[in-house]
Amino acid sequence: MSTLCPPPSPAVAKTEIALSGESPLLAATFAYWDNILGPRVRHIWAPKTEQVLLSDGEITFLANHTLNGEILRNAESGAIDVKFFVLSEKGVIIVSLIFDGNWNGDRSTYGLSIILPQTELSFYLPLHRVCVDRLTHIIRKGRIWMHKERQESVQKIVLEGTERMEDQGQSIIPMLTGEVIPVMELLSSMKSHSVPEEIDIADTVLNDDDIGDSCHEGFLLNAISSHLQTCGCSVVVGSSAEKVNKDSTGSFVLPFRQVMYAPYPTTHIDVDVNTVKQMPPCHEHIYNQRRYMRSELTAFWRATSEEDMAQDTIIYTDESFTPDLNIFQDVLHRDTLVKAFLDQVFHLKPGLSLRSTFLAQFLLVLHRKALTLIKYIEDDTQKGKKPFKSLRNLKIDLDLTAEGDLNIIMALAEKIKPGLHSFIFGRPFYTSVQERDVLMTF
Amino acid sequence: MISAPDVVAFTKEDEYEEEPYNEPALPEEYSVPLFPFASQGANPWSKLSGAKFSRDFILISEFSEQVGPQPLLTIPNDTKVFGTFDLNYFSLRIMSVDYQASFVGHPPGSAYPKLNFVEDSKVVLGDSKEGAFAYVHHLTLYDLEARGFVRPFCMAYISADQHKIMQQFQELSAEFSKASECLKTGNRKAFAGELEKKLKDLDYTRTVLHTETEIQKKANDKGFYSSQAIEKANELASVEKSIIEHQDLLKQIRSYPHRKSKGSDLCSGEMEQTSDQADQVSSTSNPDESAETDLYTCRPAYTPKLIKAKSTKCFDKKLKTLEELCDTEYFTQTLAQLSHIEHMFRGDLCYLLTSQIDRALLKQQHITNFLFEDFVEVDDRVVEKQENVSSKPSEDQLPSRSLGECPIPKVLISVGSYKSSVESVLIKMEQELGDEEYKDAEVAELNSFDPQENLDYLDMDMKGSVSSGESIEVLGTEKSTSVLSKSDSQASLTVPLSPQVIRSKAVSHRTISEDSIEVLSTCPSEALIPDDFKASYPSAINEEESYAGDNEGAIHFQASTSPPELGETEEGSLENTPSQIDSSCCIGQESDGQLGPFSPPAHTHYDEDGVVSSPPQSYRQKDQGFHVDFTVENASPSSRDNSCEGFPAYELDPNHLLASRDVSKTSLDNYSDTTSYVSSVASTSSDRIPSSAHPSCSSSERHKKRAGQNALKFIRQYPFAHPAIYSLLSGRTLVVLGEDEAIVRKLVTALSIFVPNYGRYAKPVKHWVSSPLHILDFQKWKLIGLQRVASPASAGTLHALSRYSRYTSILDLDNKTLRCPLYRGTLVPRLADHRTQIKRGSTYYLHVQSMLTQLCAKAFLYTFCHHLQLPAHDKETEELRASRQASFLKLDLGLVNEDARVVQYLAELLKLHYLQESPGTGHPMLRFDYVPSFLYKI
Numbered sequence A: 001m002s003t004l005c006p007p008p009s010p011a012v013a014k015t016e017i018a019l020s021g022e023s024p025l026l027a028a029t030f031a032y033w034d035n036i037l038g039p040r041v042r043h044i045w046a047p048k049t050e051q052v053l054l055s056d057g058e059i060t061f062l063a064n065h066t067l068n069g070e071i072l073r074n075a076e077s078g079a080i081d082v083k084f085f086v087l088s089e090k091g092v093i094i095v096s097l098i099f100d101g102n103w104n105g106d107r108s109t110y111g112l113s114i115i116l117p118q119t120e121l122s123f124y125l126p127l128h129r130v131c132v133d134r135l136t137h138i139i140r141k142g143r144i145w146m147h148k149e150r151q152e153s154v155q156k157i158v159l160e161g162t163e164r165m166e167d168q169g170q171s172i173i174p175m176l177t178g179e180v181i182p183v184m185e186l187l188s189s190m191k192s193h194s195v196p197e198e199i200d201i202a203d204t205v206l207n208d209d210d211i212g213d214s215c216h217e218g219f220l221l222n223a224i225s226s227h228l229q230t231c232g233c234s235v236v237v238g239s240s241a242e243k244v245n246k247d248s249t250g251s252f253v254l255p256f257r258q259v260m261y262a263p264y265p266t267t268h269i270d271v272d273v274n275t276v277k278q279m280p281p282c283h284e285h286i287y288n289q290r291r292y293m294r295s296e297l298t299a300f301w302r303a304t305s306e307e308d309m310a311q312d313t314i315i316y317t318d319e320s321f322t323p324d325l326n327i328f329q330d331v332l333h334r335d336t337l338v339k340a341f342l343d344q345v346f347h348l349k350p351g352l353s354l355r356s357t358f359l360a361q362f363l364l365v366l367h368r369k370a371l372t373l374i375k376y377i378e379d380d381t382q383k384g385k386k387p388f389k390s391l392r393n394l395k396i397d398l399d400l401t402a403e404g405d406l407n408i409i410m411a412l413a414e415k416i417k418p419g420l421h422s423f424i425f426g427r428p429f430y431t432s433v434q435e436r437d438v439l440m441t442f
Numbered sequence B: 001m002i003s004a005p006d007v008v009a010f011t012k013e014d015e016y017e018e019e020p021y022n023e024p025a026l027p028e029e030y031s032v033p034l035f036p037f038a039s040q041g042a043n044p045w046s047k048l049s050g051a052k053f054s055r056d057f058i059l060i061s062e063f064s065e066q067v068g069p070q071p072l073l074t075i076p077n078d079t080k081v082f083g084t085f086d087l088n089y090f091s092l093r094i095m096s097v098d099y100q101a102s103f104v105g106h107p108p109g110s111a112y113p114k115l116n117f118v119e120d121s122k123v124v125l126g127d128s129k130e131g132a133f134a135y136v137h138h139l140t141l142y143d144l145e146a147r148g149f150v151r152p153f154c155m156a157y158i159s160a161d162q163h164k165i166m167q168q169f170q171e172l173s174a175e176f177s178k179a180s181e182c183l184k185t186g187n188r189k190a191f192a193g194e195l196e197k198k199l200k201d202l203d204y205t206r207t208v209l210h211t212e213t214e215i216q217k218k219a220n221d222k223g224f225y226s227s228q229a230i231e232k233a234n235e236l237a238s239v240e241k242s243i244i245e246h247q248d249l250l251k252q253i254r255s256y257p258h259r260k261s262k263g264s265d266l267c268s269g270e271m272e273q274t275s276d277q278a279d280q281v282s283s284t285s286n287p288d289e290s291a292e293t294d295l296y297t298c299r300p301a302y303t304p305k306l307i308k309a310k311s312t313k314c315f316d317k318k319l320k321t322l323e324e325l326c327d328t329e330y331f332t333q334t335l336a337q338l339s340h341i342e343h344m345f346r347g348d349l350c351y352l353l354t355s356q357i358d359r360a361l362l363k364q365q366h367i368t369n370f371l372f373e374d375f376v377e378v379d380d381r382v383v384e385k386q387e388n389v390s391s392k393p394s395e396d397q398l399p400s401r402s403l404g405e406c407p408i409p410k411v412l413i414s415v416g417s418y419k420s421s422v423e424s425v426l427i428k429m430e431q432e433l434g435d436e437e438y439k440d441a442e443v444a445e446l447n448s449f450d451p452q453e454n455l456d457y458l459d460m461d462m463k464g465s466v467s468s469g470e471s472i473e474v475l476g477t478e479k480s481t482s483v484l485s486k487s488d489s490q491a492s493l494t495v496p497l498s499p500q501v502i503r504s505k506a507v508s509h510r511t512i513s514e515d516s517i518e519v520l521s522t523c524p525s526e527a528l529i530p531d532d533f534k535a536s537y538p539s540a541i542n543e544e545e546s547y548a549g550d551n552e553g554a555i556h557f558q559a560s561t562s563p564p565e566l567g568e569t570e571e572g573s574l575e576n577t578p579s580q581i582d583s584s585c586c587i588g589q590e591s592d593g594q595l596g597p598f599s600p601p602a603h604t605h606y607d608e609d610g611v612v613s614s615p616p617q618s619y620r621q622k623d624q625g626f627h628v629d630f631t632v633e634n635a636s637p638s639s640r641d642n643s644c645e646g647f648p649a650y651e652l653d654p655n656h657l658l659a660s661r662d663v664s665k666t667s668l669d670n671y672s673d674t675t676s677y678v679s680s681v682a683s684t685s686s687d688r689i690p691s692s693a694h695p696s697c698s699s700s701e702r703h704k705k706r707a708g709q710n711a712l713k714f715i716r717q718y719p720f721a722h723p724a725i726y727s728l729l730s731g732r733t734l735v736v737l738g739e740d741e742a743i744v745r746k747l748v749t750a751l752s753i754f755v756p757n758y759g760r761y762a763k764p765v766k767h768w769v770s771s772p773l774h775i776l777d778f779q780k781w782k783l784i785g786l787q788r789v790a791s792p793a794s795a796g797t798l799h800a801l802s803r804y805s806r807y808t809s810i811l812d813l814d815n816k817t818l819r820c821p822l823y824r825g826t827l828v829p830r831l832a833d834h835r836t837q838i839k840r841g842s843t844y845y846l847h848v849q850s851m852l853t854q855l856c857a858k859a860f861l862y863t864f865c866h867h868l869q870l871p872a873h874d875k876e877t878e879e880l881r882a883s884r885q886a887s888f889l890k891l892d893l894g895l896v897n898e899d900a901r902v903v904q905y906l907a908e909l910l911k912l913h914y915l916q917e918s919p920g921t922g923h924p925m926l927r928f929d930y931v932p933s934f935l936y937k938i
Helices: A056-065 A118-160 A172-193 A217-229 A256-261 A282-302 A312-317 A337-345 A354-381 A391-397 A403-416 A420-435 B004-010 B087-095 B162-167 B169-219 B227-254 B265-281 B322-326 B328-344 B349-363 B375-391 B409-413 B435-448 B481-489 B499-503 B505-511 B514-521 B531-535 B570-576 B586-590 B637-644 B654-667 B674-682 B698-717 B721-729 B741-754 B775-780 B794-803 B827-831 B841-863 B878-892 B899-915
Strands: A014-017 A027-034 A038-047 A080-087 A092-103 A106-117 A234-237 A267-270 A275-278 B057-064 B068-075 B121-127 B132-142 B150-159 B424-428 B555-562 B625-632 B734-738 B765-769 B783-787 B809-812 B817-821 B925-929 B933-937
Touching: A014 A172, A027 A056, A027 A172, A038 A056, A038 A172, A056 A106, A080 A118, A092 A118, A106 A118, A118 A172, A118 A256, A118 A282, A118 B162, A118 B169, A217 A234, A217 A267, A217 A275, A217 A337, A217 A403, A256 A282, A282 A403, A282 A420, A337 A354, A337 A403, A354 A391, A354 A403, A354 A420, A354 B349, A354 B841, A403 A420, A403 B349, B057 B087, B057 B328, B068 B087, B068 B328, B087 B121, B087 B132, B087 B150, B121 B162, B121 B169, B132 B162, B132 B169, B132 B322, B150 B162, B150 B169, B150 B328, B162 B169, B162 B349, B169 B227, B169 B322, B169 B328, B322 B328, B698 B721, B698 B741, B698 B841, B721 B734, B721 B741, B721 B809, B721 B817, B721 B827, B721 B899, B734 B741, B741 B765, B741 B783, B741 B841, B765 B775, B783 B794, B827 B841, B827 B899, B841 B878, B841 B899, B878 B899
Parallel strands: A014 A038, A234 A267, B734 B783, B734 B809, B765 B783
Antiparallel strands: A027 A038, A027 A106, A080 A092, A080 B121, A092 A106, A267 A275, B057 B068, B057 B150, B121 B132, B132 B150, B424 B925, B555 B625, B809 B817, B817 B933
């Protein structure tokens, strides 16, 4: 391993990335455990900024320490562990994903990390799961990359009879660069475009005198209902929002991959033409997501050349490819909860806190129903020991007979108890999906 | 945007999923499992069972300079909790992640060792193989004898659920920071003390050395120094240097940046305390030191000893324990804090998350959350609310109650929903029990709840149901026009409460009986009330006693209030009274005199059959005066005269009915019941005295669980559960009658989850009464457990109960009957479906809670809906508005039949609560429902 590494020098290779907006990220690093020298930093990615908040030396120091104690690592093969640091003394937070890899014949421990200022802690924590999911997927690719590179290396040695060690251990960086950039962009866009934590009801359609003031009643109902059914995740499209403007061909372009990678399904709301479309429920979304990921990894695995694997090239070779975005479907299930809320809330006088209170009551009802539902399933299945079979009873007992109501409460429950959908619906769906190849519609 | 990575998976035509292919398929180790729970037995709960420890715990570890990382203690200190989990290994793991650069050294440019006050670092890490994840809080303590003067420690919260730690990161961080600050504060104090001692030792050593040197000097006449003298001199110099170094360290520890010490709320009190102590015993050589430095002064009772100038590191010495490092007091407090943390984060993440969301959302609902929320929580929230209100007043917020905003008491009486008084009459009275008594009563109930009690009553064989029974007709609807005219001309009486009246309250509270009420019921008109009486009459009750089937005289009570300045002519002038309109709430606007339903009693409208049709009026605590409005019909003039004339004013006060007891007995033989009177005296004793209370936080959850379980059994086994629950929800007192106290208590506890609260204190539930009930009991309690005694004395109890049976619902546990009004709504069946598959009491409790929250939302909407509560136009009649309201309840809220009454009752409570000056101290209404009752049998 040590022969493959660059000399121990503070001058670690660094890639500066130009981002359009403000970046909450200070740096991303890739480090490994050298069996002789201990933790070493392999590469640094940092946003291109005028003001250097963290010097390369400091980044290296921090990144080295992400592997502290990993000599004691005790994990299953293939496991990817997450470490999270809040270092007040340094004023930073670090998210590190630690994994074992087999690179150039040596099995070692690696760490892919991102570093943010501590002031961004509140901003980051809600995004932790998304970040970890994205970084995890990068690592999956990285491990495939390492495996393939080792194979090629062996082939070259056999064919050419020479060892070109100096060539090895370098080429993973461009691949990682291609993956790290979207993560940086994601955090950057979340920083600049995320929904504010506290929303003044006066800025919403709920402040209107009447439900019909701003939008069509059915549209608002559909939008809110579907938004709740997709665990509170929506993409709102409108001509005034720059980020989702029409592209040159005149068709809307969605951040398809991000939508697929998202932990929850998404609702697509077009405020220009008043349409609402939604992705399938959680369990189906997770299933689709995993199939998508597996396909992506398989394609990556089968790529025969570095050019195939470097994804940038795909853009040029397959520009005409436009996936069919039929993952978004019409909202099929009507609910009574949102409908009753919308029917009632406009009876209250706007401009006061009455509607806010009523909204809070509505949300409280949803949360309490979700908790009741979780508890109901927990009781019925003895905490997952038995399969859940009595969905019909649940609907009657918890007053969720309307399919839309059940979807909303299930979606909320999924957020509180991740995996609930897959646990309840996972297996049956597997059968149905075998019959209809949903993803062929892409 | 769609980019290459988006479509890379689809660029090959022939594969979407792994298919036969020339190249080897992707090995599973590089792939991602298709299902989240692909492995055997995996499910959303299974991650909690993979670890070797049974539940979350806290571990304190140290990186010992002698033995390396080692576990010190766990919280809870129970080996069963961490089981076979290897604490040594895990300590090694968590302590190896050390970012702390805290050391004491000689930095460039500094002559002396420098203390670094490093901030704590926080790390989340795990051992995925062991299924153990931890929030680790690293801190450094100072120890004069330790290498570099520092001792690295960490406190770790260990859980099997990594998501829990990440999702609760900020909360964990905040709580552990408190514990850490506590340790560090104690440590600085102890370290300073240690330094002081060391300085005294050094000082003493220097003196000794100096003396010895001097002696040697004097003894030395050779003109040169002996090697011994040189050695002594070196030693002295070394001591001098050591003194300077230690003084510098002491100065450093005393000058600990104040900003850092501010972080700990937990220790602030302690710091002040110790500062005080330090002031008293201060032995510091520098009196100019700030108060902060006083903390570090040590106690004076220390005898210095001779020490070696240079301490040699000895590795066999015993290092100080954590307790010694931090001062026992601080150490104990830290352990308490850690126990608190362990308790706080115990359990499944989903419950933690939901309770946090719950709290956040309930904060926004101070208007409604008193109804069904746990009163302890509500209490906390009220405190928070008060803080919020005082700190940032906002136009957008619902205005707080103030006299100015709600100046007209009619508002309080504006129970417009009770359009027809034929069916219900409200009587507002002074609240008899103080808040503390409420609390005590509730706590007593909690404590008396014996989990071991069997559920005999639930095992009773209950088959079939007879839902129809005798119907009691509405009585007292015959009104004579002459009485009506008298009533119309009746003036309101408004007087401030006199001190004398207040003094006599206690007496009346103890002994009031329904007999006295009957005295009042015979005072039908102004002609019968001398002005003198009016002047001190604080409330009014009009009761038309018509029990026992006499067709004469339903008695109508109306109590209303008015501000002190309102006189008898107030009613006429009310319309002109400028009222400040509550901008957020239509109630304030209703207070405007023009609003029909809330008009004063002078405008009392009678139906054709002669009953009062204006809404019952209620009472407002802050108002010092009262309107008295008697509209008693069919009482004989002679009896009225007898009963009213010559009564001192206070006797007409329902709160002072004891004084009128004898009179009532003599004057109202036709109506009163001496047996019940005798019994009423007995009722003053045991059941009013709260039993010893031991508040227990943990009992709350258990209580909910058992209440839910018993409620579930009740609805499954009693076919008439629905009307019983309807009674509770609609404010009609339900009396649970039975011989066995345990059984009655259990059922009362179970049913109490359906009882709306008046305020933020205990629910209006009386779990066990063994003496006859009287009218004030119905004012205070909406659910009562009543003892049936098989003795002659008990006849009074039953008789008293039968007297009020028209106004209450009676659930007879022994005979398995229920007597209450008919219920035909759809709300209760959804709330209490006997076919429900809900298995556990706690789950059923959650279900009830969510359904009641929905109900609260409806009541809130109904109460604060401007266009509903205000007249559509100036000339809109009450009837029109009432019909609008009824239509709203039916069409917009989907409430059918009796369900509307439930929402109306809750709305009424909301109005009262909203308008009360101090929420929670309000007065329950005594409401009589003149609706037919049915007898249900199993």
